[in-house]
Amino acid sequence: MNMSSLHSFLVEETGLQLRQVEQTVALLEAGATVPFIARYRKEVTGELDEVQIRQLQERLLYANELEERRQTVLKSIDEQGKLSVDLHSRIVACHQKTELEDLYLPYKPKRRTKAKIARERGLEPLAAQIFAATGLGVKLEQLAKPFVKPQQDVVDVAGALEGAGHILAEQFADEAGTRAIVRDLTWKHGVFQSQPARGKAGAVSKYEMYYTYSEPLRQIPSHRMLAMRRGEKEGVLRLSIEAPQENISVSLGRLLLPPSNPYHNWLKEVVTDAYQRLLAPAIEVELRQKTKQLADIDAIQIFAENLRNLLLAAPAGGFRVLGVDPGLRTGSKLAVVDQTGRFIEHATIYPHTGKGQVEAAWQQLLRLIVDHGVEMVAIGNGTAGREMDQFVRQALKLVAKQLPVVMISEAGASVYSASDIAREEFPDLDLTVRGAISIARRLQDPLAELVKVEPKSIGVGQYQHDVSQAELKKSLGEVVESCVNYVGVDLNTASWALLSFVSGISTSLAKAIIAYRDEHGTFTSRKQLLNVPRFGKKRYEQAAGFLRIRTAQQPLDNTAVHPERYKLVAQMAKDSAIAIEQLIDNSAVLDAINLNQYVDADVGLPTLRDIIDELKKPGRDPRESFVSTTFREDVMEMKDLVPEMKLHGVVTNVAAFGAFVDIGVHQDGLVHISQLADRFVKDPNTVVKVGQQVQVRILEVDLQRKRIALTMRAEKG
Template sequence: LRKRWEQKLAPALKEQWEAVWRDAWVRLLLPSLETDVRVKLKQQADDTSIELFAQNLRQLLLQSPGGGRVVLGLDPAFRTGTKWAVIDGTGRLLVHGVIHPIPPKAKEDEAKQTLRKLIEDHGVEIVAVGNGTASREVHQFVRNWLKEAELAVQHLVVNESGASVYSASELARKEFPDLDLTRRSAISIARRYQDPLAEFVKIDPKSIGVGQYQHDVNQTRLKQSLDRTVESCVNFVGVDLNRASGPLLRYVSGITPTLAQRIVEHRDAQGPFATRQALLEVSGMGPKTFEQAAGFLRIPDSSEPLDASAVHPERYPLVQRIAADHEVSVSELLGNESVVARVDSAKYESDEAGAFTLQDILAELRKPGRDPRADHTTVEFDESVQELSDLKPGMQLNGIVTNVTHFGAFVDIGVHQDGLAHVSELSDRFVKDPLEAVALGQQVKAWVLEVDQERRRIALSLRSDPSTPKRPPSKSGKPKRGVQKNERPEQATQRGEKTEHSEQKQVGRSERFEQKFRSGKPRTSDKRAHPKSGKFTSEKRSDTPKATGDFQTDLATLMEKFNQN
């Protein structure tokens, strides 16, 4: 403003306009700019965090299912005892109760007798222990007793995030009206082993705990993002129509919560659905809704073989035509790799079924009804490591990733405190985004770098050899100095000499400039005449600061003079 307007103003008005400009900047413009910048930065931070939370939730929902096995779920606790519940292969509750295997009551013999009776009477195949309070103590008790009793029963620790929220929900009260909150939590833990997705959808996604500081971001956008993630996961995996609960069905494309409840009520009243077409009998299920939802609903025991696959009913005639052309029935075509491999997809392309649609259909025919989630595996923690004091730097332990953040990943290695693997320690290669190297629920081998007993912090590394130096990122994507690709060693030596020579020249220039600056002598380039005044810049002026010989002092003086001018 000074440069553009001050010269045109009358001398008497300059001071007044100066005050006006300063007041406008300090009182109005600067606070407004600060607010805009803060809002923009907050929005960028929210976007990044919400995206990370959604990715963590997706990995949590798509954890490997254990399948239809008889499971004993344990909800550990010290004072109130460990609540247990046994469910059958379909998730139906069989029996429930409480044991006290650890202090303060420590009724170990009674707990062992109860567990043995449950295993023998109900054929328990696996014991799932929640990872909350007293989890390590109860899991150690179960592990030692199973080894002592020589029973071929598997055991593992299950993520119980949000189990207490579910147990107090309206859905849990309707499902188990005669049970208290703690018994419902044990049932939820057991079901999470069978199918994590089917159990997690009963809980508000924000209550699962998918990341740090999730309550600091925009809650409306967070809920929208997490709901879209749940819906995407449910449709990606597919839903068993005759076993799915209302909360699970409502995430299927095209099905509203009201329609999901009507489907469950129709199934309870009329019995299991025989085919997908029977869905049209449900009140509110119109042709358009059926068109959206049918491809994501499965009926394993249907009289129509394709109802158990991801093939949409609209494509049944196409599959039947393929089977007829190869002289097999549809049921014989499903899973028959030799026949599917001979199918010429170009022959069946049309306006309604293009090349990509046919590729999806053929992939489904090869493995009909295949669960896209990975096979379930369990992690075995080191039995000699139970407390923080048992950890020593240099130990390598089995672990499981419990949380992923922008700065690294938290790993459970079998003690009460999760360790942190910094983003620089996640891989032997450079990692910009932790999700490039690890995923929630992933089993890893972690090296112990440091243990802080006072602050109860554990530093871990997932690199193959933490003692080797880390690789910094390459900005240009090209190799650093050395022998380049297709280059002889003597060429690299010559190139190195040239680089060293140029660096020496640059150092020489810097030294000469500093000597001239310290001496206060003008440079030769300063002796040129000014185009307008004709004066030389080297002429001494009374207001020109003199060099003192100290670089920092002279530089500060010049900057002050520059600001004044």
């Protein structure tokens, strides 16, 4: 595929304009990152956003993989001496991997099939004669008789005809057109079925709803498909696809059976054998794989959206925080961090192990708060979380001290505590103390802390262990990269884990930046990055605009304005007869600037508008303002819940079938998609998002199964 063909293919696949495709592909192949292109090359791409650029990047990868496979196929067929001009043209014209593999199938090296054995026995000429009907007027048995050769294991006429049938069946099954018909009809009209596996009928199982289940193949929601596949994997369910056999039989007959062939009835049986023995099983495997891939895409998209909302949760900001990792028998770990997240002191208290420990625990808790000027308390929402929340609030009441007490999700905290990053940060601290520090930092800045945890351990996805792990890792990594660059990173306080997601910065380079910072002190200029080993001009171009220096000598270093546009801003300031420092955060002057006079070949209005917006709110954090969540004090456990009770909660997870909400009873409730609003909801993400505070009403409580049904719909009457 030459460059022109590649661009045409990408235009067709993405719906973008040719110029957009050409320019964006050039940037990607030159090593530019998606965040950089979306933010700083708007004129070049025609203002494509990250989603569009990633889609183009994905199709570019697909096209490159397709081309690599195409060359392998052409070489293989050519080496067999079977590459005709027509076949070459058809292969070159392929735009889909499935189509390419269909064309290659007849020439693909095979195991020793029934057809191959028949060919070895010299029956290929018989198969050709029957199909071409060259023996017109000759009975089938007479046609086959000369091919009876006991020495070649063809002992009778029936054996000869059977072998010829196997050869034709394989030819029919290997035809690209045949496979396309069966695939298309099965996909459009097939029915996916689920039933109990052998010996499981009537067994109590979480998969009971799928014991007698069927649904059109194309319409199965992703969560149902993944649930059924999990049931099959666990040996509870048996899954299959019921194909529209009658439609397929008619279509294959039209394609493969010449009506004038005197052996029509015999050939019809061969076509049936080709379908039932070769085509149907292969196409079922293929379509089951397709449904799995589509379900994976949906599930990963939901996971990615949840992760984005969690990472972009509102930061509490630079306050001194006491982090609490609650526990029962082993005690609760307390850790104090300063405004920048630096660890100060830790302690362990045992408020839940007996009355004698409560007063000592209060004293220890209050000592840490007073000694270190703690301004907020963050409590993990795991075991004993609500009990610890009450304990802390009671302690504060004793001394008439008012501090915000916030419940924080512990998801992934234990993974972080045992990670290499945590060991590197706090080599001398216990795992649980590291967890308390992480909880405190999550309150200050969720993004900066959560990037240290493998995304799939954060617990905001459904069936994350059932989907393609490679695709999941890729997608979630892109989300983290997108969020980090969207918010921007403080060059002087960021961990190497956070820096490693900045555009153009690898893990090794992030560690080199930290090493340079430790040796030379804080950065005072973005240009100093060029002094970091292996940080070249290309890396600088890709990264600089996303890094902030709060106390920089150059005020633009604390904004999202790229260094390549500093001269432009200086010219704006000069034309306005004020200094750059006076231009920044000066809406009156900025609104009066005529942007058209600064448009040139490199800079257009989209970039100029971005610059003005940034100068109006320099270094602004695009995340929402922080609002703490408080649960009802009289509701601590599931047994405290009653139908129609109204509660305040926080969305912890969004799935295709609804949203899970933490209402403070150690068990999330489910708001089914039908209960999210007083209108039809197709996608829960259009109504709620992870981290959102919501008002819910109890519909039903099942203590035995630990299930809570919630609603967000208005009360009737």
